[in-house]
Amino acid sequence: MSISENYLRLRDDLPKNVTLISVSKTRAVEEIKAVYDVGERDFGENKVQEMMDKYEQLPKDIRWHLIGHLQRNKVKYLVGKVHLIHSLDSVRLLQEIEKQYEKSELIANTLIQINIGREESKTGILLENLEELLQACEECHFVKVKGIMATIPIGNEESSMYYFTKTKEVFDELKTREYKNITMETLSIGMSNDYKVALKAGSNMVRIGTGIFGKRNYNL
Numbered sequence: 001m002s003i004s005e006n007y008l009r010l011r012d013d014l015p016k017n018v019t020l021i022s023v024s025k026t027r028a029v030e031e032i033k034a035v036y037d038v039g040e041r042d043f044g045e046n047k048v049q050e051m052m053d054k055y056e057q058l059p060k061d062i063r064w065h066l067i068g069h070l071q072r073n074k075v076k077y078l079v080g081k082v083h084l085i086h087s088l089d090s091v092r093l094l095q096e097i098e099k100q101y102e103k104s105e106l107i108a109n110t111l112i113q114i115n116i117g118r119e120e121s122k123t124g125i126l127l128e129n130l131e132e133l134l135q136a137c138e139e140c141h142f143v144k145v146k147g148i149m150a151t152i153p154i155g156n157e158e159s160s161m162y163y164f165t166k167t168k169e170v171f172d173e174l175k176t177r178e179y180k181n182i183t184m185e186t187l188s189i190g191m192s193n194d195y196k197v198a199l200k201a202g203s204n205m206v207r208i209g210t211g212i213f214g215k216r217n218y219n220l
Ligand SMILES: *Cc1c(COP(=O)(O)O)cnc(C)c1O
Pocket: 023, 025, 046, 067, 068, 151, 191, 192, 193, 207, 208, 209, 210, 211
């Protein structure tokens, strides 16, 4: 099947309330354009520089999602260009986003990334530090938190369900509370191998790369 066929099949399989992010990291502009041409507007990248290069070359109605770790010194490049930052995971990063967006008086839409499996190799905030970040978000004027993002430890269906459910519980708990600048609308969980499990656990945003574009080649 072609890339655009993969996309269309996947999109038609997903419930209507679920947003499909086509993860286009490492993929060429022509490949992205093929998916764009059959209707996709949400694309995910994990590197700021790569996203900026593609931003310049592709139609301006694309909604770019930054799904990878965000370094503070790169935030300035995103202002006015990124639709949603999925990787807010520290007070220091939050403060930098606030500072950079204030300069243009624009609002940054973000998801808080949680390291739900407490993996040393992964970014994302640990649950015990979440409250402090939420409180700092309430102080902001140029940052809005729209939900939660997580990636989970590699495992089987059972362990995936465990971590996705745990993430959904955090999401639901925060939803019952009232914070300034924070609304729990988006739960960004699920990738090519585990999105079906994530949907069962309550995901409403899945990030799919390989399942659309095929296997990535990092040696190119
Ligand atoms: C690469 C990536 C994805 C997509 O992974 P696939 O397995 O190719 O679907 C999703 N989320 C994040 C954060 C990623 O870095």
